[in-house]
Amino acid sequence: MLDEQQEVALAALLAGSTHAEAGVACGRHRVTVTRWANYDARFIAEYNRRRIELAKSTAERLRSTAVRAAEAVAAAIEAEAKEGRAAVALRLLALIGVENLLDVDRIGPITAEAVIGAAATKQATQGVIQAAEVALFGDEIVAEWRAELARPEPPTPESGR
Numbered sequence: 390m391l392d393e394q395q396e397v398a399l400a401a402l403l404a405g406s407t408h409a410e411a412g413v414a415c416g417r418h419r420v421t422v423t424r425w426a427n428y429d430a431r432f433i434a435e436y437n438r439r440r441i442e443l444a445k446s447t448a449e450r451l452r453s454t455a456v457r458a459a460e461a462v463a464a465a466i467e468a469e470a471k472e473g474r475a476a477v478a479l480r481l482l483a484l485i486g487v488e489n490l491l492d493v494d495r496i497g498p499i500t501a502e503a504v505i506g507a508a509a510t511k512q513a514t515q516g517v518i519q520a521a522e523v524a525l526f527g528d529e530i531v532a533e534w535r536a537e538l539a540r541p542e543p544p545t546p547e548s549g550r
Contacts, residue, residue, distance in 0.1 A: 395432055398422050403439055430501035430508075438499035 391399065394415040401411035408426065409419035425432040498504045522531045 391432060391435055395425060395429075398425065399432065399436055399439065402426070402436065403443060430504040433497070433504045434499050434501045437497040437504075440496050441499065444496065 394417055397415035398411040398417065401414040402408075402422075406414065407419075408422040412419040412422045415422070426436065427433075498507050519531075522534075
């Protein structure tokens with residue numbers, strides 16, 4: 390169960406606020422909200438659960454209006470209407486891609502245990518990948534790669550650095 394400040398921050402994030410804005414809303418620093426969002430399994434699970442609820446309710450609303458949108462498109466085709474509500478409805482359906490709204494499995498785990506399990510799996514997978522790199526290419530080459538990746542990018546005229 391989340392405390393009152395976390396509930397306020399969660400509501401703000403779900404409404405589209407940044408971590409800084411959510412921090413102001415709940416009376417905590419943005420770093421605290423970021424820490425909750427990145428490392429607090431209970432917070433992450435509840436955030437994911439509510440995102441799924443929001444996605445499902447949005448998808449249901451779209452499903453319920455899709456019939457009217459399809460009717461508007463059909464009427465526009467029959468009437469050979471130019472720009473108007475039907476064109477907007479058709480463009481909106483094409484732009485949104487309803488199938489994307491229905492894919493709630495990509496959001497993430499909804500229990501603290503599952504969040505922890507997913508993090509452990511990710512960490513273990515990274516360890517296996519690192520061990521495989523060393524086994525395949527040797528310590529020296531892998532160390533060179535990591536050093537190259539850690540080097541800051543050189544300044545460019547576009548960046549002004």
